[in-house]
Amino acid sequence: xxxxxxxxxxxxxxxxxxxxxxxxxxxxxxxxxxxxxxxxxxxxxxxxxxxxxxxxxxxxxxxxxxxxxxxxxxxxxxxxxxxxxxxxxxxxxxxxxxxxxxxxxxxxxxxxxxxxxxxxxxxxxxxxxxxxxxxxxxxxxxxxxxxxxxxxxx
Amino acid sequence: xxxxxxxxxxxxxxxxxxxxxxxxxxxxxxxxxxxxxxxxxxxxxxxxxxxxxxxxxxxxxxxxxxxxxxxxxxxxxxxxxxxxxxxxxxxxxxxxxxxxxxxxxxxxxxxxxxxxxxxxxxxxxxxxxxxxxxxxxxxxxxxxxxxxxxxxxx
DNA sequence: TGCGGACATGCAATATCCTTTCACTTTGAT
DNA sequence: ATCAAAGTGAAAGGATATTGCATGTCCGCA
Numbered sequence: 001x002x003x004x005x006x007x008x009x010x011x012x013x014x015x016x017x018x019x020x021x022x023x024x025x026x027x028x029x030x031x032x033x034x035x036x037x038x039x040x041x042x043x044x045x046x047x048x049x050x051x052x053x054x055x056x057x058x059x060x061x062x063x064x065x066x067x068x069x070x071x072x073x074x075x076x077x078x079x080x081x082x083x084x085x086x087x088x089x090x091x092x093x094x095x096x097x098x099x100x101x102x103x104x105x106x107x108x109x110x111x112x113x114x115x116x117x118x119x120x121x122x123x124x125x126x127x128x129x130x131x132x133x134x135x136x137x138x139x140x141x142x143x144x145x146x147x148x149x150x151x152x153x154x
Numbered sequence: 155x156x157x158x159x160x161x162x163x164x165x166x167x168x169x170x171x172x173x174x175x176x177x178x179x180x181x182x183x184x185x186x187x188x189x190x191x192x193x194x195x196x197x198x199x200x201x202x203x204x205x206x207x208x209x210x211x212x213x214x215x216x217x218x219x220x221x222x223x224x225x226x227x228x229x230x231x232x233x234x235x236x237x238x239x240x241x242x243x244x245x246x247x248x249x250x251x252x253x254x255x256x257x258x259x260x261x262x263x264x265x266x267x268x269x270x271x272x273x274x275x276x277x278x279x280x281x282x283x284x285x286x287x288x289x290x291x292x293x294x295x296x297x298x299x300x301x302x303x304x305x306x307x308x
Numbered sequence: 309t310g311c312g313g314a315c316a317t318g319c320a321a322t323a324t325c326c327t328t329t330c331a332c333t334t335t336g337a338t
Numbered sequence: 339a340t341c342a343a344a345g346t347g348a349a350a351g352g353a354t355a356t357t358g359c360a361t362g363t364c365c366g367c368a
Binding site: 017019050052139 | 205208257
């Protein structure tokens with residue numbers, strides 16, 4: 001089986017990335033193949049992991065998560081155990097949208113969604129600086145979301 | 155009409171956020187209402203903007219976007235025109251996933267996906283530092299994606 | 309050149325699901 | 339208690355997804 005994708009597959013991926021609810025018949029029309037073929041291709045894209053999942057994007061401010069904060073984190077020690085503990089803790093905190101180990105002045109970058117600044121301050125005091133091995137954090141409040149989670153271009 | 159959401163609405167939102175392809179019948183079963191009611195509620199969640207859209211999440215490494223980079227940007231001047239020009243330029247660059255105006259040591263934070271480091275270096279030299287009004291950038295290569303774009307908790 | 313196997317495609321039939329209609333029930337204000 | 343507005347469930351119709359099958363295509367190999 002060819003592991004490569006052709007132009008039709010890429011079109012399907014782009015269509016589903018733009019609107020994951022697009023029906024099979026509609027996709028078939030747009031990429032100029034029969035519904036059956038389109039269905040089989042789409043299914044393969046799921047099975048082979050090209051499409052990780054399809055998720056509804058909830059309006060953050062409508063569910064009281066209107067505030068976005070970026071946080072740089074520096075750990076006490078740079079041991080594997082220290083990193084592991086911190087990462088495990090991050091995965092368990094539901095308000096952390098992104099957690100990335102980076103090279104540079106920080107060890108980790110976090111992207112956090114909360115209701116408002118007051119909410120973040122509680123959270124920062126109660127949970128963030130209490131995370132395992134945290135030496136220092138630097139907070140960047142987001143004042144304007146110019147682009148958030150744009151679709152992948154490929 | 156009540157602008158508020160009840161427990162059933164929240165359940166629907168959570169289900170669709172976890173899997174946007176979940177059929178109406180399946181949702182109805184899980185939230186214990188009839189298919190008709192569930193359909194109407196879901197439709198309302200779309201129409202009233204609680205669900206912004208439904209998007210397939212494409213595996214980045216499968217489409218040659220395996221490298222993630224965070225970039226802090228400082229502008230020359232802090233004028234509205236300067237900000238506006240920079241933001242417009244960012245919106246036009248497809249590899250920029252996030253672009254946020256922040257308070258702190260940087261003016262903007264960018265989240266960028268490219269194929270690899272070499273690709274980013276070209277991009278940085280050709281396009282990033284050429285963005286309007288950029289005085290300085292600081293690059294943080296992501297070495298490990300611990301959590302990326304986690305579903306919103308509410 | 310000819311042959312055979314693996315694969316992809318389209319058509320058509322089947323099964324499944326969505327979507328609307330209608331009558332009934334609940335809710336809330338007077 | 340009464341009325342109006344909104345919500346609810348069951349059923350029917352229409353649209354859609356999904357599968358089986360025959361045909362066509364490509365590639366390796368003799």
